[in-house]
Amino acid sequence: MKYDFKDSTYQPISNSLGDINTTFHKLYRKKKEEALRSINSGDIMLICRMDNRLIVKTGSQEQEFTINSTRYHNVKAMSHATLAVYYSLLHSTDKKTLTRASNWVSQIRQQEPIELGQELADITSDFLNSITDTGTLTHSIMNQYQQQLEPIHAKLMVAAANDEVDSLVTTLNSIRSQYNYPSSRTYMVVIGGHQSRYKALASMVFRRWFKGLHEHMVNQKHHVRYCEGGGSIDDAITLVATAITDRALAKSTMGSTEALNKDVLGI
Numbered sequence: 001m002k003y004d005f006k007d008s009t010y011q012p013i014s015n016s017l018g019d020i021n022t023t024f025h026k027l028y029r030k031k032k033e034e035a036l037r038s039i040n041s042g043d044i045m046l047i048c049r050m051d052n053r054l055i056v057k058t059g060s061q062e063q064e065f066t067i068n069s070t071r072y073h074n075v076k077a078m079s080h081a082t083l084a085v086y087y088s089l090l091h092s093t094d095k096k097t098l099t100r101a102s103n104w105v106s107q108i109r110q111q112e113p114i115e116l117g118q119e120l121a122d123i124t125s126d127f128l129n130s131i132t133d134t135g136t137l138t139h140s141i142m143n144q145y146q147q148q149l150e151p152i153h154a155k156l157m158v159a160a161a162n163d164e165v166d167s168l169v170t171t172l173n174s175i176r177s178q179y180n181y182p183s184s185r186t187y188m189v190v191i192g193g194h195q196s197r198y199k200a201l202a203s204m205v206f207r208r209w210f211k212g213l214h215e216h217m218v219n220q221k222h223h224v225r226y227c228e229g230g231g232s233i234d235d236a237i238t239l240v241a242t243a244i245t246d247r248a249l250a251k252s253t254m255g256s257t258e259a260l261n262k263d264v265l266g267i
Helices: 017-040 070-091 095-109 114-134 139-178 196-211 233-254
Strands: 045-050 053-058 061-066 186-191 224-227
Touching (some): 017 233, 053 139, 053 233, 061 139, 070 139, 114 139, 139 196, 186 196, 186 233, 196 224, 224 233
Parallel strands (some): 045 186, 186 224
Antiparallel strands (some): 045 053, 053 061
């Protein structure tokens, strides 16, 4: 059976409070539409992080910046190469499979970052030699390989993170010099991402970049958002419009910009 979310904006239907609640939501939508028009007219600069790009939206204009370099993708592929070797040998340790894995090792040695590629290739080459000698992938051989991979995988993770951070900061500085928007009218959204690291790293860089701006006097959390489940720029626009509307309403009626984050008051 399929279950969908039910609309509760007209509840309770048993008394007149339902009519009041419905009226509130209509008025709220009008205010949110004002925020949407503000974003779409270019009053606000929206910077969205999605896949390997930063998308800058200023009104009807959109510009795309590529973040992840070839080095970044090399580092990711090197990590995945060890998994490809494991899966291949898990099904077969015949000469053909070992030869293909050895060819992968040779290719890894030639790619940047050379020092990490060579270290990974040496470990994997020894692993393949052990399998060749015994004729099978034993638990002890795999366990030794796994232990040897731990430090190199850690280095690859750090290398990938450093590359992404450097590229993000450089691109953000370039965007700031290119667009004449104060930080108070700049919003940054991390869209989707299947890994928690993706969300955490990009959001952290955005917040720290904001913190480093001397003229930035507003709440970093308000200007940096994560669009969970989002898949498009439109999703990011809707998220920011909601954040702007909720913040203004909470500040005006409850004295706290965070008041509408509480469950009983959540819209």
